Amino acid sequence: MKVLIADSIDEKGVENLKEVADVIVDTKITPEELIKTIDQYDAIVVRSRTKLTKEIIEKADNLKIIARAGVGVDNVDVDAATKKGIMVVNTAESTTVTVAEHTMGLILTSARKIAIADKSVKSNKWEKAKFMGTELKNKTLGVLGMGRIGSQVVSRCKAFEMDAIVYDPYLPPEVAKNMGVELVNEVHDLLKEADFITIHVPLTPETKDLIDEEEFEIMKDNAFIVNCARGGIINEDALYNALKENKIGGAALDVYENEPPKDSKLFELDNIVLTPHIAASTNEAQRDAAIIAADEIVEVFKGKTPKNVLNLPAVDAATFQIVKPYLNICEKVGKFISQSITGKIKELEIIYCGELAEIDNQEILTRSILQGILAPVLNRAVNTINAPTIAKSRGIAVIEGKQCDVTTYDSVIKVKATTDEDSLYVEGTEILEPKIIKINDYNVDVKPDGNMFIAKYRDIPGTIGAIGTQLGKYEINIGTMQVGRDKIGGEAIMVLTIDHEIPEKITEAIKTLDNVHEAFALKL
Structure with a gap:
């Protein structure tokens, strides 16, 4: 990881960053130099001198976080950073x-x-x-x-x-x-x-x-x-x-x-x-600002979310403890839908049930679902920061609701996606690990992880065997199998976890089998 310190900060912050990253200190860097080199860095620390404009941020293809060692971010185009998927943090508490x-x-x-x-x-x-x-x-x-x-x-x-x-x-x-x-x-x-x-x-x-x-x-x-x-x-x-x-x-x-x-x-x-805008100008405050900025960058490098992100919804500590276990299943449900539905998604209806319905703000969960939906289909970085902006630009309408009548699980996330050609309904929850518990009208118990395969078919004897035979023919080993049906002889769904990614030709071969309506491979 590589960090640019573009403005002078306390040496303690510099030292902390050097423990985890390659740190370049250039406190006289010009806008012209910055726009040419910003793509080399994973993080940047600024105070007031350096202006991170839209033009500079658009060139920051590898940048993950902008840390402002101070309170205001007037010198950072936060909207541009959000669209680019770059976290913007400040050090207000310092x-x-x-x-x-x-x-x-x-x-x-x-x-x-x-x-x-x-x-x-x-x-x-x-x-x-x-x-x-x-x-x-x-x-x-x-x-x-x-x-x-x-x-x-x-x-x-x-x-x-x-x-x-x-x-x-x-x-x-x-x-x-x-x-x-x-x-x-x-x-x-x-x-x-x-x-x-x-x-x-x-x-x-x-x-x-x-x-x-x-x-x-x-x-x-x-x-x-x-x-x-x-x-x-x-x-x-x-x-x-x-x-x-x-x-x-x-x-x-x-x-x-x-x-x-x-x-x-x-x-x-x-x-x-x-006085000349010196309310924040003490040795202690500048030291603390540098340390906090460094700590926020370190959190991002560890794969964690820093606490002072300005372009993410604010979540208090108590609420975060409730939603944290469900962030993973939200993203997995999004990925599952994105790879399982036909056509371009026009509308998402998201219902939070149980304990999740009782909190004031579910935005971070919705962002995780959108991230899961968009990431598999876009050749660009998608995260919880820019996912809502990207969804809006792609014409995806998001409807959120709450429902408290859940008895079997502490919380359930219900998501219905609609395209011009198709619709897909998925329910997910967290029971020690992420679980998908319903797909359309079928009750299932699926861990959404790794390589998966789904087939929709008519519930006729021999259909499951035919699908398994086809997979075996190409040496595709099945890890787990879940099947669900609406009635005997009616419509059914099969969800498999498999050891290897399935080539497209195998999926196409299974689609030609008698009584198989649809088949597709996923990677979660």
Whole structure:
């Protein structure tokens, strides 16, 4: 395996990668050089300097993972990576404490006018009366976004005996209660009550200009607002007017709409503290970012899924323990369908039953089914990252549902595939190992693994023997056999595991036998 480190990271991360891979460190590589050489690498580590554009990613034929040693991935075309089947990870947890501490620093600096007092003293002035401050004790902290960083800020502010109200539409009320914070339903409710407001949400179309002129009118006239999240969440023109007209007490920014904020009007004001996007800049955070990035790459090289993948659905630890045993059977069912059905698949109907029906999100399971369906028929890499995108581009409609009336097994995955010419229904489960338990209307007990052979035939005496004789004629040894039928003398199906791959000519010969309707070989 070969890894390119395209931006400077802590040496500890480099050392960890060298234990498992051939590591090339080129922190001055140009876009022109990168587009020519990116196909040589299995993994790449970047920070902010290197831009992984669509054009570069499309040339990355062997790349398995892009590791951003930091939080944002603005410099990575995630959509292009997803279509290419490349994992994109970041190291968000590495900066949690660091950003929370910087937020506290800005809150304290604003409340006690530390920055302008420092400037005054260094100008040989002694203006004590000018720098009357505000205590944090008994004040209300308003937190927009209670993720990793927001919750850490709350923890630290409680040490200053502050109360906390939070707005986060994804935070369950019982979790908020356990954290000792009051959960409000609207942003404006928070803005009306808070003495200090801190922002910890991503920049999205919904959060762009989240704090604008109307919001500043709502705030208390002595309120302070801090942003260490992303520039653009606060409208800077509206902020300038609010500060200049003393509609709020003060502000502190570490992030800006345009970086660096050249010749910003905010520079004129004394009631704002400005830092150059350094909330995540500590030795400890940079060290941890490098280690985490390296660890994620090592996981991929081990054939495992890293925990910080941005282009895979997020699955909490408890849910993952439930779905993990079924990922294999989902992929196997997909492969089985892909190689057993005639025609181009137009629609997939997937029903999750039993324990799997009770979890909130089955997306990772559906992705595994799609991976199994698409991989055997495409001459390109297909994985759980790009499978949904490829399925959509091929016109495959996916319908998902839940059904809880399962008594025999803990969970069952039911998949019906439909083409213009055919349809196929398969049920699978996990009982110590993957099992296919139903094919169309036939109950079976099949381990979907290795070389397999399926024949559909009329249930007439001698048909099974004829098929076996034909296989024996060509020295194809049968490992296991499962047969199912709808009724005596009716339609039947035979599923074999065999020791060797069956040549096409043998399959065609079996199709010519009396009472055999269909025959095909599979490799799972």
